[in-house]
Amino acid sequence: MASFDKKPTFAGLKLRLMNSWMFVAFFIGFFLFWEYSVLWFDIPLYILTPPSLIIENGAADLPRLLDYTLVTGTEVIIGYVLAVVLALPLGLAIAFSTILKRTIYPFIVCIEMVPKIAFAPLFISWLGFGLLPKVIIVFLVCFFPIVLNAILAFNSLSEELTLFSRSTGAGIWRTFFKVRLPAALPQCFVGFKYAAINATVGAAIAEFIGSDEGLGFYIQIVTGNMRPDLAFAGIFFLTLLGLCLFGLVTLAERLLIPWHISVRRN
Template identity: 70%
Template sequence: MKKFIKWIASGWMLILFFVGFFLFWEYSIPLFDIPRYILPSPSEIVLKGSADLDKLVYYTGVTALETVLGYIIALILGVGFGIAISFSSILRRTLYPFFVSIEMTPKIAFAPLFISWFGFGLMPKVIIVVLVCFFPIVLNAILAFNSLSNELTLFYQSTGASRLKTFFSIRLPAALPQCFVGFKYAAINATVGATIAEFIGSDKGLGFYISIVTGNMRPDLAFAGIFFLTVLGLTIFGFVTMMEKILIPWHISMKRINK
């Protein structure tokens, strides 16, 4: 409770801003005479959206499954490749430049191809999410595992410890902060990947829902869909941030945020 009061006390400006923002939105629609098929008011979005709640919740589940599945696969592959590339000079000269060059291509451009190859089901969406999330994770992991200070390297060498032991005692914990930069960036992009994949070809999910209702001139329902997508994105990002706090509470950037 004390924490909650403290949180309100420190966040009141932000809360006030949001309240003001939605009030402005609500009352500027009659004020400027904006037609509802262009921009609906927040109250209308809530009203119409709640009538479609069952569908929205179900579709959120569908999109969540694609996003989370893709994200987890990207996490495993990204960290795995990241470690492999960091410790192998051959991979660093082959796979690493390859990954860097692919990072330049907009991965989402592959989406129509994947849909045509793998159909309308779950798989192509998961693959697109993996593709979108993999690169920030792997590139940050490579950076993370290569940036151990010279001093710490010399220190562990002077102890004669095995490579496995130094990996778990020093290299892995030292790499986590930079890894989380990639994890968080990927978490933000994960829902984008899933949504666009659904835009292109699907029969369920929030992306599908938004594209259908927009086509039916129902921006109120589109906004409801966007709201659920935002909640999904925030939940995933919040979970990753929470993991960061649990796994690396010692990290300087965390301390600064807490203060």
């Protein structure tokens, strides 16, 4: 796998900076505009706070923010891992079973049409304010993209590779592990990544609806207290959480399918 290694070099870093300076400049410009427009347009601090104040007040409330990041993070991780662990085998089973394809598959496609978030109030009312209803919501949000992409993945082996596998006389397990599984991984990762992006959305909304801890709860409470600065701090940590999960999935993708075009292109 040596040919995939790209060692970071000083020249490479310089090139990347050269290519991204416009973006960096825009980014800084955006926050400067935000910072000073609050002053210039005389916007009340309970409507919008400048970024400097968000950092200052957020830092002061850091212990609570970190606690709640841990709470929401736990919901996200459990829900996501559960979705992967259950959706992947189910997708595999549906891909290879005519009976499941005619029964469960259309059912899953129908449920996919329903916005899963709409179930959140029901689960809260059934299961209370604790961890479980949030995990279920995150699970529901993540489960469907993973299962649908897995079905697609395991059903799209090329005609040639199917014929090749048969021509070798290999059994189903050997064919699965040596050909079908590696060929399906790129499409599976499309589902994993999509689910990773949506996991924090599910957790935050579930917490808005009924919760006494977590970043969603925090954002809702501080907004009610006219503290947009703290709300932004909460949003920042929620974003960070989402980025961490997405980063982990991307890292797994790089390790598992370094040969794939989507990885090589980056």
